[in-house]
Amino acid sequence: MPAKIAIVGAGLMGSGIAQVAAQAGHEVVLRDLDTAAAERGMTTIRTSYDRFVVKDRLSREDADAALARITTTTDLEDLGDAELVIEAVFEQLDAKHEVFRALDRVTREDAVLATNTSAIPITQVASVTRRPERVVGMHFFSPVPMMALCELVRGHRTSDETLDRARAFAEGVGKTCIVVNRDVAGFVTTRLICALVMEAVALAESGVASPEDIDIACRLGFGHAMGPLATTDLTGVDILRDAALNIYADTADEKFFPPALLSRMVTAGALGRKSGQGFYSYES
Ligand SMILES: NC(=O)c1ccc[n+]([C@@H]2O[C@H](COP(=O)([O-])OP(=O)(O)OC[C@H]3O[C@@H](n4cnc5c(N)ncnc54)[C@H](O)[C@@H]3O)[C@@H](O)[C@H]2O)c1
Incomplete structure (x- = not known):
């Protein structure tokens, strides 16, 4: 049952x-x-x-x-x-x-x-x-009914049985799981998206390419469903800036330090889709 x-x-x-x-x-x-x-x-x-x-x-x-x-x-x-x-x-x-x-x-x-x-x-x-042996991370993605991934995260004391039970539930609702064996800040998915987004913003900020062309590069060159800057607008510029800052605080790895453009956009209220303006305009 x-x-x-x-x-x-x-x-x-x-x-x-x-x-x-x-x-x-x-x-x-x-x-x-x-x-x-x-x-x-x-x-x-x-x-x-x-x-x-x-x-x-x-x-x-x-x-x-x-x-x-x-x-x-x-x-x-x-x-x-x-x-x-x-x-x-x-x-x-x-x-x-x-x-x-x-x-x-x-x-x-x-x-x-x-x-x-x-x-x-x-x-x-x-x-x-x-x-703590019965506590586990189950990171679903939005929108949950559509997104197929569940990132399972072990805490320092999470037991194998707990991980197995979490996996059984996630697979039972149709998700595919990946396992994060050490709960570093950002796990696997948030680290990957932050690394890509910070580099994309740095490229846009320094005028190497336009936001549109950077997104096209990832969609057509790498088969991503959405480019990193469009993804940032969807997730929230502030959310990704804060996530990157948290990972930077944990790792002191400079690739996670948000470029000034990202912080300026947060200060200006250009938070992406939810505010009508981000790397793209949604006002119409
Ligand atoms: N939004 C996303 O795309 C996304 C994706 C993956 C993971 N997450 C994570 O999922 C969690 C929830 O995010 P969300 O976007 O659904 O937030 P949300 O703001 O839409 O919902 C949070 C809900 O929790 C309720 N709440 C607050 N304290 C509570 C309490 N003590 N008891 C019961 N309810 C309480 C609030 O009233 C609110 O309805 C966060 O940890 C977030 O980081 C979000």
Whole structure:
């Protein structure tokens, strides 16, 4: 029988993980701080299922059955009998610590506690629990129903059994996993994208080539679905600048130090798609 899953945080990522879990047959409890936030998550899920139905990728019946498997709550105690809990709250260590302290208290002893952090070392997240061997990184990608990767990250004390259980869940919802054996800042994926983006920004900044041509080079030369500067606009210029700064703080490796152009764009509010202006304009 599919495991009972709990998700903490019903935002972009939490609702996406709840959606794929319920579709794979899991009972899901989705927790947020207040009812309005939990309901926003449910609306996102309903809208996404509807889209899959319209595109004939899911039957109405299966979508309704999946929706019926998701319940929302604001009460942490309702997560007590979940076998796997996936945390997807804000990317701040304090927020994650508050959640993991509470999870350690309310969940069953054998529950796996996973975090969807994009960059915070798992060892740091696990340090506030009495069961660091059961804490693991499960880094899904946005939009979760569409993106096939799950980056599994071992903390210093994550057990093989915990990693296997996390993998079984991720593969069961249709993802392909890679394993990060040491939880260095940025893991594998955030390191790779930061290295590429910082170099792309440096090339654009020094006038070696235009943003458009740098993106075309990566799409047509390397088969990337999207160029690095268009990716930066989509992810958020500020998000990638902060991610690179975190990796730089951990490694002192200069290739991760954000070029001045990136910081100037953040100061000017040119944050990419969400602000209407980044390396490209989205105002029209
Ligand atoms: N957005 C992305 O593309 C992406 C991709 C991969 C990983 N991540 C990571 O996933 C995590 C969540 O990101 P997101 O984009 O979904 O954020 P988001 O801001 O969309 O959602 C966060 C949600 O967590 C809720 N929350 C905060 N504290 C809580 C608590 N104590 N209990 C329950 N709910 C709480 C908030 O109310 C909000 O609804 C972050 O760690 C982020 O780095 C994000």
